């Protein structure tokens with residue numbers, strides 16, 4: 001059995017940089033990957049979807065170009081070409097991650113599926129059937145998550161798509177029905193609508209984006225409906241089956257029963273941690289009832305020397321959180337810091353157009369916590385930059401502590417919302433108040449400049 005100082009299971013957003021840094025710090029390190037180096041983000045998540053969303057936006061803007069006095073006729077979409085571009089970008093990013101591993105001295109990549117056979121012992125099973133046993137003093141689990149297939153009658157009899165397999169389509173679906181009205185459902189739903197599909201979103205909660213404030217959820221629903229996307233909420237799907245060459249979805253909303261026929265069905269109801277086949281019973285690492293690995297705020301499991309990072313440990317499932325997990329674990333182990341995940345900001349951005357970017361508390365959460373707060377709202381139709389660029393859909397909203405005027409949270413539903421939100425995140429981290437932002441000088445005419453006007457709602 002080969003012994004290492006450190007083994008990383010999963011070459012995802014935490015695993016790759018952690019493996020490189022551990023090896024550079026002089027630790028004999030192995031990283032094991034069962035599928036593609038780079039994990040979900042690079043291969044089937046952020047990278048291909050954001051590349052394809054850029055194509056969808058180009059199609060949308062070309063159709064709207066006449067509003068800006070630019071005449072474009074016959075906008076057509078070539079999904080094969082869009083896919084080729086996205087695949088090309090994925091290829092470059094993946095090769096970058098692979099080369100980074102190959103060029104790091106003291107780091108060995110094993111391609112195969114890892115599972116525990118003892119507390120600090122692992123077997124790697126390769127696709128060719130060969131097996132190798134490894135052991136290490138430190139083990140880091142970064143195995144990510146995969147699509148949940150809900151327990152709906154008949155679903156396994158039809159050819160449904162997931163966020164991974166939908167990336168292989170080369171023809172635009174005639175009618176795409178999406179189960180789930182959150183990040184994946186809405187990003188793909190709007191993308192394919194802009195490519196030319198009829199799109200229906202089916203969400204079981206009374207609203208889409210049910211964790212967000214009501215005004216935000218309503219505003220997103222409104223712009224999706226404006227683009228002719230059908231949004232059905234409060235639905236219960238009773239059965240899914242074939243009807244000729246179409247997929248038939250039988251659902252009830254309230255007392256109304258409906259059958260919807262679709263050429264394609266996308267399942268986007270969340271993701272589950274990849275812990276089932278890890279043999280955790282052999283090392284004693286504990287999980288919660290959903291299979292997420294239980295960790296403390298230093299990302300240590302209940303077994304000394306075994307850590308879990310990224311999606312597999314539950315909580316917010318974003319690339320930047322997985323990456324931040326690596327920086328915490330690495331610095332604590334190698335740089336003797338005492339960092340934790342406690343109180344770290346959790347920004348996120350849904351890449352619909354306009355983007356929905358969030359940081360800190362929502363109004364709903366501020367109310368639940370019985371905080372004394374004020375709310376500032378600025379519609380994008382009142383933002384100079386938005387008017388000039390013809391991007392007037394959405395709103396900026398901030399929650400401010402009534403006494404200290406510190407920003408508690410923000411929702412920026414705007415073109416480049418993610419960038420605007422990051423400015424507010426920095427203000428929150430630096431303790432800059434809403435009153436200071438109200439009077440700060442920002443370059444004109446930028447979206448950020450409108451933060452003056454947003455906080456004018458409070459500091460009149």
Ligand SMILES: Cc1cc2nc3c(=O)[nH]c(=O)nc-3n(C[C@H](O)[C@H](O)[C@H](O)COP(=O)(O)OP(=O)(O)OC[C@H]3O[C@@H](n4cnc5c(N)ncnc54)[C@H](O)[C@@H]3O)c2cc1C
Nearest residue numbers: 010012013034039040041045114143144310311317318319
């Ligand atoms: C369609 C889609 C779009 C997304 N868009 C965004 C976005 O815009 N922004 C954002 O922040 N996040 C986005 N996400 C989420 C983001 O991709 C994840 O949060 C992120 O990839 C998590 O990183 P990770 O390192 O925890 O896991 P992953 O990146 O999933 O990596 C885990 C790796 O472990 C490997 N593995 C699993 N089990 C084993 C085993 N037993 N042995 C060996 N290897 C194993 C897997 O093959 C995988 O390569 C998106 C996700 C999806 C699905």
Ligand SMILES: NC(=O)c1ccc[n+]([C@@H]2O[C@H](COP(=O)([O-])OP(=O)(O)OC[C@H]3O[C@@H](n4cnc5c(N)ncnc54)[C@H](O)[C@@H]3O)[C@@H](O)[C@H]2O)c1
Nearest residue numbers: 180181182183184185202203204268269270317349350351
């Ligand atoms: N831009 C981004 O940061 C981004 C983009 C895509 C994905 N992601 C990550 O991917 C993860 C998964 O995203 P997701 O959208 O699949 O999951 P999600 O858990 O965020 O949302 C799933 C939605 O499906 C609904 N749902 C569940 N069962 C249903 C049913 N039977 N019928 C109808 N609706 C049902 C839920 O109510 C919920 O609204 C998220 O945790 C997110 O962090 C992030």
